[in-house]
Amino acid sequence: MAGEKGKLRGRAKRASYFIQSGTGEYIYQGPLYDAKSGRGLTPKGAMVRRWCFVLAIAGLEVLAGCLPAQGPADRFYVLLPYAAALITAGVLLWGVAQLPGNGVRVREYVYDAWVAPLPMRTAAAAILAGLAAAGEALELLIHGAGDGLMASLGFILCQCGVLGISLVWRGMERDAVWSK
Numbered sequence: 477m478a479g480e481k482g483k484l485r486g487r488a489k490r491a492s493y494f495i496q497s498g499t500g501e502y503i504y505q506g507p508l509y510d511a512k513s514g515r516g517l518t519p520k521g522a523m524v525r526r527w528c529f530v531l532a533i534a535g536l537e538v539l540a541g542c543l544p545a546q547g548p549a550d551r552f553y554v555l556l557p558y559a560a561a562l563i564t565a566g567v568l569l570w571g572v573a574q575l576p577g578n579g580v581r582v583r584e585y586v587y588d589a590w591v592a593p594l595p596m597r598t599a600a601a602a603i604l605a606g607l608a609a610a611g612e613a614l615e616l617l618i619h620g621a622g623d624g625l626m627a628s629l630g631f632i633l634c635q636c637g638v639l640g641i642s643l644v645w646r647g648m649e650r651d652a653v654w655s656k
Contacts, residue, residue, distance in 0.1 A: 509654045
């Protein structure tokens with residue numbers, strides 16, 4: 477208990493990594509994580525791929541929300557997973573925006589907050605998109621398509637696209653090598 481009191485956590489730990497120079501500016505002196513090539517990609521190539529994946533996921537989720545499918549409008553078992561998938565897409569987009577453009581060197585607190593959880597967040601996006609697609613398929617089976625068959629199929633296809641992209645991205649992030 478007494479030994480834990482001296483350990484810094486959260487903002488205090490992050491602030492301890494910055495040292496004020498003689499000119500008054502703050503310089504980061506903490507640990508940095510370096511991206512190594514994984515799956516034959518350069519760090520910059522991996523960053524370009526991350527942006528392609530996250531923009532495709534966000535675009536497909538927004539497109540699915542614009543379709544007049546019956547399930548998201550009427551049924552909680554479609555709306556709740558879809559809303560969570562849309563939020564997850566926003567979190568992924570924000571996370572990729574926090575990473576440096578070249579994808580090579582990342583500060584420790586950025587790594588802990590955004591890089592390390594990427595495989596888990598992409599898995600969450602895949603699961604939620606799969607649940608939304610399954611809910612819409614269940615809606616079609618129970619209540620029929622009516623006039624909105626094409627919209628419902630488009631919604632399911634968008635969610636299946638998000639599921640596939642998320643699983644590919646998760647594999648890429650799990651194979652990525654970062655060293656301190």
